[in-house]
Amino acid sequence: METVLIVDPFSTGKLYAPLLKAQGVRCIAVISTDSLPKHFTDDLIRENFDAVYNWEEGLLEILEPLSLSAVIAGCETAIYLTDYLTEVLRIPGNSRITSDLRRNKFSMQHALKKHGLANIESQLLSSPTRIAEVVATLKDTATYVVKPLNSAATEGVVFAQGRAGVESALKNAAWQRKNDLGEINLGFIVQPFVSGPEYVVDMVAFDGVYIIASVCRYTKVQKNGSMFVYESLDTLDPRAEELQPLTDYARQAAAALSIEVGPIHMEIIWSADGPVMIEAGGRLHGGIAPLLFQQVYHPDLLSLAIDSYLGRPRPRTDAVSQISHGRIGFFCSDEQRTFAAPSSQALQSVMEDEAYCGHRYFIDAGDTTPITIDFATCPGLFWLQHLSAPQLDISTANLRKKLWC
Template sequence: MATKALIMLEGNMTGTGLLYVQAAQALGLHPIILSADPTQYKYLAAEEIESICVDTRDFDELTRECSRLHETYEIVGITCAREAFYATVGKLCRYFNLPGPDAASIERCCDKFAQRELLAAAGVPVPAYRVAANATDVEAYAAEIGLPVILKPAAGSGSKGVRLCRNVDELSEHTTFLLGGKHIWQSPPRMLVEEFVEGPYYCVDIMGNEVIGIAAAEFGRPPHFIFSEFTFPAQLSEDEQERITNVALSCLRPLGLGWGPTNVEFRWTKLGPVVIEVNPRLSGTPDPQLIHLAYGVDLITEHIKLVIGEEWNLHRRLSHTAAARFLVAERDGTVAWVSGATQAAAASGISEVRLYVEPHTPIVRKGDDRDWIGHVIAASPSLARTKEMLQRAADLITWSITPHPPTGE
């Protein structure tokens, strides 16, 4: 009998990729990673995971490689932990007659303008928005909507290229950044000019048509939107929870979602919940870990079960509070040292400490999730206790970044 294999397109640098590999192995599957550069995922070599170098943006090459693997293995599922490749996963699943997401729905949803259009047409509350192709459009639309505005690429993830523009100078500066060659575009440049709606930020994780949990999220200092902390569950009234749940689920039908995982981001405004973004995939680190600690639901394992055609189990077995704190670089330079991670990991209530950098790592801040240098996760039955333990552990971790010398030295 052939070994059952789970194919994954690319991995993930901050932990989710490894979690998928471990979950697949726990289910008795043989994970195989297809990647344009497998060496970038250090856990593959450390865990002795089979990986194959292949152009993951070439669909024909992927089908040939999967067909070749099918001669040795029984391929029972194909998935990934990266939004950029999730539509390709859907196409491969359809090609090989395997369960998977609808590729066209994923592609529409990953186009933030198309997403906004579909949600607005369905009556889902979203910020005012316009799509711009050049600096003249940006300036005109910002004046129409009214400053401050959010200016961001119409496609992308991880807050890359997203900035709050509070005045005309900041708007011009960020437009120049996006169009001046510093931002990498995967398609012809299109920018979303969006109303800045204020209020507490929440993230909703959905599997199929079921809301699994609602997290409260916090950001670092503006003008960028770098998540600094997540807490499950968010402290909400019954009315707030019901309204957020209803709006989150109302996003699925117009976007053609509802198979597998979806993540919806909100601001709670004076008028109630406003949808900031719908992500047609499982959230990255640390959401899966936090949901597992808070509710006892292993979303990654349950997602894999769906991928391979088995029945999932989303029943909550816990009622705890779990929170994560991101460690963020405070300056550009080179990491000289990091200390205290071992002590933090051993502290009471701490379930995970992960560093993304090591000594001699160069730091060039981007104003997005690439500025994270690690995270700490804590959990307990009490919100106050969880926050206390998280703060104590985070305070134990210190680092030094040596600034780059001035240009010309």
């Protein structure tokens, strides 16, 4: 029986074990550090694993005799330990020498630049002592992005106008504080803001050959004083001719990040000068997206990732086809108010919608809704799937009315 080890099987990393077990593969979990936040570790489904260990170097004596077939990164926090274990246990994977390229936002951009690919010029600050030096190089008329080196999603990301805006953002940044992943912020980067439609490309690497598993496009709206409130994420056909410049660039960027095995989640702006990567991670797309992709694409991201980790034959590079249309819609709160869950009648009506797949709130009944200005203040979401793309618009309007009013 094959045995795999999943490091930090949280977030979408918890989706691997049930599928592997259904294929007769034995699963073991390792938790990378005891500093992970509770909202992560609560995701652990212990019954999916033959054993669950907390990482320490002595654990290698238990792992080495198991003849593991793969070490899988469950989420962002797993990258460094996954790469280390694949190396010391002599299992095909991504080199720990290049782990930073898949976790550190400054290193990612430097790798793109080194390989002659479109990149975002980035200035690195490891402490507040460099704030004055960096601010002096900026333009008062430009918009900048200030972001933590090693956070996830949009946590800690600030859009700032000119020198004064960047200086204020950096002085108020969470220096040396724990982020939502339970990690200490290692520093911050300052980048010029790049405008254009935002895409997500999910790939799976088979010995350095990249299969495009999904392409999605965000729709953003201007609301609540923010230009970047996310309204929806729509799935696209990876084989569409008009997307080829995007997917070609994504493959080149993945190679620059030295990703050899497993999934790659890449966020890209298609600017006036062409596609440019914002950031990438050597793990599955987060949230409910992998489950939606199972209904939208064939083969899908999860099954491809498992095949890659287990060394199964690589499919054709154009193997993934879109078999239906999918959308994730994000709720938006325009005011602070007490949140009330929808009535049972409203929920019944929603479940009868022909495109409805599910919904999730990030707040509880009785909580005060945040004013939505970014992902972190999004109060919930829903997801849809249908053979007809126009039906998604009809269902979106229906669900927004019934689930968030």
